[in-house]
Amino acid sequence: MHHYTARRPRMLARHTSKLPLVLGVAALCGIAASTQPLAAQEVPDWAQEVEQRWWDAFNAGNSKRLVSLFASDAVALHPSQTLRGNERIEQFFTAVFLTASYDCEWSVKRALTLDQLATVTSSARCNKVPERGDPESISLDMLKVYEQQDDGSWLMVRAIARPPLQP
Numbered sequence: 001m002h003h004y005t006a007r008r009p010r011m012l013a014r015h016t017s018k019l020p021l022v023l024g025v026a027a028l029c030g031i032a033a034s035t036q037p038l039a040a041q042e043v044p045d046w047a048q049e050v051e052q053r054w055w056d057a058f059n060a061g062n063s064k065r066l067v068s069l070f071a072s073d074a075v076a077l078h079p080s081q082t083l084r085g086n087e088r089i090e091q092f093f094t095a096v097f098l099t100a101s102y103d104c105e106w107s108v109k110r111a112l113t114l115d116q117l118a119t120v121t122s123s124a125r126c127n128k129v130p131e132r133g134d135p136e137s138i139s140l141d142m143l144k145v146y147e148q149q150d151d152g153s154w155l156m157v158r159a160i161a162r163p164p165l166q167p
Contacts, residue, residue, distance in 0.1 A: 047111040047120050050146070050154055055106045055124065063093035071147060071155040078164040096165050100130040104140070116148040138163065 050069060057065040067090040070076075076083040076092070083089045106124035124140045145158035 043108045043111045043120075044113065044118075046154055047108060047118065047146075050156075051106070051108050051120060051122055054156075055104060059102055059104055061097035061101055063090050063097060066090075066093055069156055070159075071149075071157045074155070074157050074159070077158065077160040080164075098131070099166075100128050102129075103127045118146045118148070118154065120144045120146060140165075 054066065054069050057063075057069070067086050070086055070089055072086050073084075074086065074089060076089050083092050104124040104126035106122055109121045109123055111118060111120045120143075122142050122144070124142070126138050126140060127135060128138050129135045141162045143160050144156050146154040147157045148154050
C-alpha cells in the first residue's frame with residue numbers, strides 16, 4: 001500500500017483533459033469484470049454504504065446532503081451540459097428537486113476498485129412525481145467514479161446517469 005502526503009495532487013485533477021480516457025478505462029474494467037460470474041463479484045461494504053447515503057439523499061430531495069458525497073472538484077456529465085464542482089452540482093440537483101420528487105429502489109450492480117479509484121454501477125426504478133403533471137415510472141442507470149481520500153473515505157469524482165435527469 002502506498003502512503004501519500006497531504007500535498008499530493010488529486011489523481012483525477014491531473015487528468016482532467018483525459019476524462020474520456022478515464023471513462024474508457026472504467027468501461028473496459030466493467031467489461032472485464034463482467035466476464036466473471038455475477039455471483040463471484042462482491043460489492044465492498046464502503047460502496048454499499050456510500051450508495052445508500054446517495055440514494056437516501058436523492059429520495060429525500062436533499063441536494064446539500066447529496067453534494068456532500070462529491071469531491072469538491074467533481075464533474076457530473078449530462079448530454080447537454082457538464083457540471084463542474086460542488087456549487088454547480090448542488091444548483092442542478094436543487095433545480096431537479098424543485099420540479100419533482102423521487103422515490104427510488106436501487107441496487108449496486110458492480111464495483112471495481114483499482115488502487116485509490118473505484119467505479120460503481122447502479123440501477124434504480126423510480127417513481128417520479130412532478131410538481132405539475134402525472135407521476136411516472138423511470139429507470140436510471142448510473143456510473144460513478146470514486147476516489148479514496150487520505151482519511152480512507154470515498155468521494156465521487158465523476159458521475160453520469162442514463163437517462164439524464166432534467167431540472
